[in-house]
Amino acid sequence: MTRIAFIGGGNMARSLIGGLIKTGVAAANLRVAEPLAQAREALGREFGISTYADNRQAAADTDVLVLAVKPQVMPAMHAELRDTLQRNRPLLISIAAGVRIDQLERWFGNLLPIVRCMPNTPALIGAGATGLCANLRVTPQQREQAQHILDAVGVTRWIHDESQMDTVTALSGSGPAYFFAIVEALEDAAVAQGMPRDTARILATQTCLGAGRMLVESNEAPSVLRQRVTSPNGTTQAALESFAADQLPRVVARAVAAATRRGAEMAASLDKD
Ligand SMILES: NC(=O)C1=CN([C@@H]2O[C@H](COP(=O)(O)OP(=O)(O)OC[C@H]3O[C@@H](n4cnc5c(N)ncnc54)[C@H](O)[C@@H]3O)[C@@H](O)[C@H]2O)C=CC1
Numbered sequence: 001m002t003r004i005a006f007i008g009g010g011n012m013a014r015s016l017i018g019g020l021i022k023t024g025v026a027a028a029n030l031r032v033a034e035p036l037a038q039a040r041e042a043l044g045r046e047f048g049i050s051t052y053a054d055n056r057q058a059a060a061d062t063d064v065l066v067l068a069v070k071p072q073v074m075p076a077m078h079a080e081l082r083d084t085l086q087r088n089r090p091l092l093i094s095i096a097a098g099v100r101i102d103q104l105e106r107w108f109g110n111l112l113p114i115v116r117c118m119p120n121t122p123a124l125i126g127a128g129a130t131g132l133c134a135n136l137r138v139t140p141q142q143r144e145q146a147q148h149i150l151d152a153v154g155v156t157r158w159i160h161d162e163s164q165m166d167t168v169t170a171l172s173g174s175g176p177a178y179f180f181a182i183v184e185a186l187e188d189a190a191v192a193q194g195m196p197r198d199t200a201r202i203l204a205t206q207t208c209l210g211a212g213r214m215l216v217e218s219n220e221a222p223s224v225l226r227q228r229v230t231s232p233n234g235t236t237q238a239a240l241e242s243f244a245a246d247q248l249p250r251v252v253a254r255a256v257a258a259a260t261r262r263g264a265e266m267a268a269s270l271d272k273d
């Protein structure tokens with residue numbers, strides 16, 4: 001069985017570990033390094049996996065090492081982990097936003113097979129969306145291992161051109177927040193018309209869930225589903241015409257471009273490390 005170690009036991013690691021255990025991976029094949037004692041205890045209790053305060057101990061003798069720490073922590077980890085990784089050469093999987101494969105190679109060694117991933121927070125409930133990108137040292141079997149880990153928490157797609165990983169980050173990585181922002185705005189709009197907030201929230205939230213499920217389950221294009229709601233000269237048409245007048249596609253495209261730029265800037269800021 002493949003042994004998988006996590007460095008960092010925060011939200012994303014927790015969701016991946018939970019997803020893997022649900023898919024039948026034995027707890028004995030999973031371990032995690034986490035500096036916070038309380039978080040370590042919770043991970044051990046909840047999942048029955050081994051926990052470590054020392055990253056090197058967790059990284060020793062593993063087949064796959066998942067780096068699940070914040071991007072800014074990443075450069076400092078190389079002093080700690082490089083030797084262990086050079087000895088074992090496990091598959092290195094990074095989920096850090098805005099950290100490029102060439103940077104990971106520079107910090108941890110360019111002989112390592114590396115997969116860069118961008119998951120998102122719905123992974124916490126098994127409804128994640130992840131883009132994955134591999135360097136040339138990743139074998140077909142390791143690609144399957146990486147995909148298996150991320151498939152445990154949602155859908156996955158391989159991205160062949162790494163420069164598009166910033167687009168993945170801007171689309172699906174940050175994307176859940178865009179929908180939350182729209183639900184907030186819908187709720188506020190209804191409250192402004194006099195609706196009690198709890199009623200506005202449940203109606204807006206359930207509408208988001210219903211629309212999301214229809215998108216996933218109906219296999220229809222979003223434009224077809226949109227047209228089905230839109231009666232000629234009806235209420236939806238009035239709202240959509242207002243969106244068009246306010247240039248909604250342009251607003252969204254500008255937001256995605258801003259997030260994409262920020263991802264590249266985050267990577268560039270790590271170039272000096
Ligand atoms: N939250 C999100 O929407 C997404 C986050 N990501 C990426 O996932 C990574 C983890 O994010 P979260 O789980 O949300 O963060 P988090 O803050 O919940 O987890 C990070 C964990 O790393 C631990 N840690 C800090 N320094 C460490 C060190 N030196 N060695 C080992 N562990 C250390 C922290 O104690 C914490 O438990 C980040 O790189 C982020 O960019 C990726 C996609 C989406």
Ligand SMILES: O=C(O)[C@@H]1CCC=N1
Pocket residue numbers: 097169173174
């Ligand atoms: O906002 C961020 O930078 C991270 C990456 C994707 C979601 N959260």
